[in-house]
Amino acid sequence: MFTGLVMGLGRITSVERRGAETRLRIEPLFDLPDIELGESIAVNGTCLTVEIFGEKWFTAYASRETMSVTSLGDLKVGSKANLERAMAMGDRFGGHIVAGHVDTLAEVAEVRPAGESNIYRLTFPAAHGKYVIPKGSVALDGISLTVNDCGPDWLEVNIIPETQKATTISGWTPGRKVNMETDVIGKYVERMVAPWTAQDDPATPAKGITMDYLREHGF
Secondary structure, rough: OOOOOOOOOEEEEEEEEEEEEEEEEEEEEEOOOOOOOOEEEEEEOOOEEEEEEEEOOOEEEHHHHHHHHHOOOOOOOOOEEEEEEOOOOOOOOOOOEEOOOOOOOEEEEEEEEEOEEEEEEEEEEHHHHHHHHOOOOEOOEEEEEEEEEEEOOOEEEEEOOOHHHHHHHHHOOOOOOOEEEEHHHHHHHHHHHHHHOOOOOOOOOOOOOHHHHHHOOOO
């Protein structure tokens, strides 16, 4: 599990493509001590596993499935990526629950200044709109952000100077594709209530969520 608080940037030093699969060699541009074989590191919000490593580098493999649903295919030698190690038990929880499992790609549609901040508007497939709510959380390229405003297929986030400085977001321009992971809590809630909201027989009204249902389930 991750929190969406980017630890620092990494530079891609090698990209080895084998068909639809890719192996990345990454050089952290900050102190990343005690890397372990098999540990999870989020690269632009995508959970990858450390294969081999040296004093200031590690390699990670991205499968066909991972490459098909993320923007990792856009990385090339010299590209920079947001890095975050998996959260350790007892660590400060400063962002939100991020699994490192990308839901879809979002596209930067507009960047406009707002004081010292920048407001970014991104569009995404409407099927994911139900998981995006005003003042809710979203991870974009692994960065935990608060949704300022949103619609069925778009959202806006306000990026403060510190986030611009510490992540790749300062280089985002219209047309840029970024990894988007919506809040996992909303997905679990949807799955949990599905049996009571589904309508198997069109002639039978859906049960819906009622006060009796909420009381029965401890709310």
